[in-house]
Amino acid sequence: MSDTSVLEGLIQALRRLPGVGVKSASRMAYHLLQHDREGAELISQALHQAASQVQHCERCHTFTTQTVCDTCLDDGRDTTRLCVVETPADQSAVERTAAYKGLYFVLMGRISPLDGFGPKDIGLEKLMARASDGMVKEVILATNFTAEGEATAHVLSEGLKKRGVQVTRLARGVPVGSELEYVDLGTIAHALVDRRDA
Amino acid sequence: MSDTSVLEGLIQALRRLPGVGVKSASRMAYHLLQHDREGAELISQALHQAASQVQHCERCHTFTTQTVCDTCLDDGRDTTRLCVVETPADQSAVERTAAYKGLYFVLMGRISPLDGFGPKDIGLEKLMARASDGMVKEVILATNFTAEGEATAHVLSEGLKKRGVQVTRLARGVPVGSELEYVDLGTIAHALVDRRDA
Ligand SMILES: [Zn+2]
Ligand SMILES: [Zn+2]
Numbered sequence: 455m456s457d458t459s460v461l462e463g464l465i466q467a468l469r470r471l472p473g474v475g476v477k478s479a480s481r482m483a484y485h486l487l488q489h490d491r492e493g494a495e496l497i498s499q500a501l502h503q504a505a506s507q508v509q510h511c512e513r514c515h516t517f518t519t520q521t522v523c524d525t526c527l528d529d530g531r532d533t534t535r536l537c538v539v540e541t542p543a544d545q546s547a548v549e550r551t552a553a554y555k556g557l558y559f560v561l562m563g564r565i566s567p568l569d570g571f572g573p574k575d576i577g578l579e580k581l582m583a584r585a586s587d588g589m590v591k592e593v594i595l596a597t598n599f600t601a602e603g604e605a606t607a608h609v610l611s612e613g614l615k616k617r618g619v620q621v622t623r624l625a626r627g628v629p630v631g632s633e634l635e636y637v638d639l640g641t642i643a644h645a646l647v648d649r650r651d652a
Numbered sequence: 653m654s655d656t657s658v659l660e661g662l663i664q665a666l667r668r669l670p671g672v673g674v675k676s677a678s679r680m681a682y683h684l685l686q687h688d689r690e691g692a693e694l695i696s697q698a699l700h701q702a703a704s705q706v707q708h709c710e711r712c713h714t715f716t717t718q719t720v721c722d723t724c725l726d727d728g729r730d731t732t733r734l735c736v737v738e739t740p741a742d743q744s745a746v747e748r749t750a751a752y753k754g755l756y757f758v759l760m761g762r763i764s765p766l767d768g769f770g771p772k773d774i775g776l777e778k779l780m781a782r783a784s785d786g787m788v789k790e791v792i793l794a795t796n797f798t799a800e801g802e803a804t805a806h807v808l809s810e811g812l813k814k815r816g817v818q819v820t821r822l823a824r825g826v827p828v829g830s831e832l833e834y835v836d837l838g839t840i841a842h843a844l845v846d847r848r849d850a
Contacts, residue, residue: 457716457717457718457721457722458722460698460702460705460706460717461702461706461715461740463698463701464699464702466698467691467694467699470684470688470695471680471684471691471695472679472680472683473679473680482670484715484739485670486668486669486699486703487702494699495703497665497666497669498695498696498697500661500662501684501695501696502696503658503661504659504662504681504685504692505685508658517685518655519655523655524656
């Protein structure tokens with residue numbers, strides 16, 4: 455192997471990271487080789503370990519090193535409710551509220567025609583099967599309130615209702631702690647439509 | 653190992669990359685595991701290979717997998733000239749001009765007291781020894797025209813002159829193709845001081 459191809463190969467490899475161009479990749483490679491070889495070996499091992507061990511939970515589709523993840527195995531949960539989120543990070547956010555004790559289904563993405571992600575890429579069939587298991591009474595759609603998240607919620611809602619499952623969506627509204635003056639008008643309009651008894 | 657710790661470990665490891673916070677690290681980890689496991693293994697191998705094989709060239713201090721790098725081994729070069737640059741990327745820029753046929757010394761950094769990089773971190777002693785080998789007649793300082801690059805050039809210049817080596821610095825001036833109206837005043841001032849016969 456020629457003198458510079460190991461370094462060149464590292465820079466090219468680092469470009470496979472999302473959002474990393476040739477300039478950042480060079481900066482990363484030089485930094486690790488010059489100042490943090492231990493970090494380089496650590497990342498190398500962590501990547502190999504994750505890529506070889508992490509799979510999708512059989513029940514909720516999230517990342518896990520087991521066949522079924524810890525959350526799905528937790529028998530203290532309300533098995534009649536299924537909360538559908540886009541990512542494990544979204545699931546963590548819902549968990550941190552401590553306001554939900556049911557189970558989850560993690561899409562690991564959203565329907566995004568522009569990025570080439572269709573219903574198959576978000577495990578639609580798996581969700582439909584999961585929601586029709588006879589235990590689940592309500593599916594709470596907690597996809598993001600973005601155009602893609604809303605479109606995903608719409609597609610899921612159509613499919614689930616056909617199967618006779620009760621489908622709900624997180625309420626849209628004014629964020630806690632905010633002043634109306636600074637809230638965008640679309641949010642206020644939705645909060646008006648979704649208004650509740652006081 | 654618990655269910656989520658492999659993924660958590662990967663996110664923590666990726667944070668050792670410069671400029672990568674917890675949010676980017678999560679995005680990278682999810683992207684690789686969800687869409688590009690081959691990329692994850694590729695980066696893993698490239699990091700391990702580079703971290704275990706790349707060393708500093710004995711003569712010019714740049715990264716190489718050999719004891720002496722290809723550039724230093726190239727016997728078509730003018731051994732009486734040594735161009736000092738901060739990084740391999742700067743060396744490539746000088747090479748691409750095709751206006752220089754001498755050898756290089758790559759500092760792999762710059763003196764930057766704020767970041768804790770002193771003269772030792774840029775291989776100052778190695779450069780002094782290299783420049784006093786009896787072959788080198790002229791050292792061209794091609795560190796960046798930033799505050800840190802200029803300070804580094806100043807320190808190197810002092811040390812080299814003491815050893816009786818001729819020291820030059822890249823000319824400062826108006827960039828080729830630019831209109832004076834849009835050039836910053838400091839650059840115009842330097843171009844005036846460094847003016848040459850027309
Ligand atoms: Zn699960
Ligand atoms: Zn060399």
